[in-house]
Amino acid sequence: MMKIKFLLLCILLLAMGSCTMSAQNAKSAHYKEVSYPTPNYDRNKVNEVQGVILHHTAEPTVQRSLEVLSKGPRKVGTHCVIDYDGTRYIMCAPTVVTWHAGPSILNGRESCNNFTIGIEFQGNTLERPLTKAQIQSAIEYLLPIIKKYRIPIQNIATHEMVRTAYKKKYPKKKCYNKSDITQKEYHRFMKELRKHL
Numbered sequence: 001m002m003k004i005k006f007l008l009l010c011i012l013l014l015a016m017g018s019c020t021m022s023a024q025n026a027k028s029a030h031y032k033e034v035s036y037p038t039p040n041y042d043r044n045k046v047n048e049v050q051g052v053i054l055h056h057t058a059e060p061t062v063q064r065s066l067e068v069l070s071k072g073p074r075k076v077g078t079h080c081v082i083d084y085d086g087t088r089y090i091m092c093a094p095t096v097v098t099w100h101a102g103p104s105i106l107n108g109r110e111s112c113n114n115f116t117i118g119i120e121f122q123g124n125t126l127e128r129p130l131t132k133a134q135i136q137s138a139i140e141y142l143l144p145i146i147k148k149y150r151i152p153i154q155n156i157a158t159h160e161m162v163r164t165a166y167k168k169k170y171p172k173k174k175c176y177n178k179s180d181i182t183q184k185e186y187h188r189f190m191k192e193l194r195k196h197l
Helices: 002-028 062-068 132-149 159-169 183-194
Strands: 033-035 051-056 080-082 088-090 116-121 156-158
Touching: 051 132, 051 159, 051 183, 062 080, 080 132, 116 132, 132 183, 156 159, 156 183
Parallel strands: 033 088, 051 116, 051 156, 080 116
Antiparallel strands: 080 088
16 A cells, blocks of 8 residues: 555656646746837728738847837838847737838738738848747747638748739839848748747
8 A cells, every 4th residue: 555655656746847847848938028019000900910021120239120110210110029039029919000011912912011910030131040049939929820810821921022022013113122031041930830830
């Protein structure tokens, strides 16, 4: 009888230890979120949330990125900025239409701002790849949104991709160019995202 009690006690202690470790791992997987509202959004529209456009800020610091996306004459905005350490700066809710994509076409549909959310990775992927924390934080942020709004995987693209599609359709129209997340980093991100879908 004593051996059975001892065995049950050991099993209970092992289970408790396993639960504690799982809880610690789950806790450490969550990245910090900071509210940093942008005034640069369309108050007359509601975002359909049917796609995601990935960008990089190409700014030297996250503070500078946040200033550009909340101030300035160009009135550009985004939904979320992700710093190198995975910290997420939430600038507006997914249902808000903000100006991150400009003239754009995603899978034949124009005006991507009206139906996509913008994710900005801090830094310049032409000079430095995305950090593991940036990728994991973006996935952590996006997964609930992708599931809630049933966003198809083919509707996740880079700014360069949707801008190129627009320029192809309208070669005579002027379109603002900026460096953006590289195809290499896009494919790296998508490979990791697919593991969670």
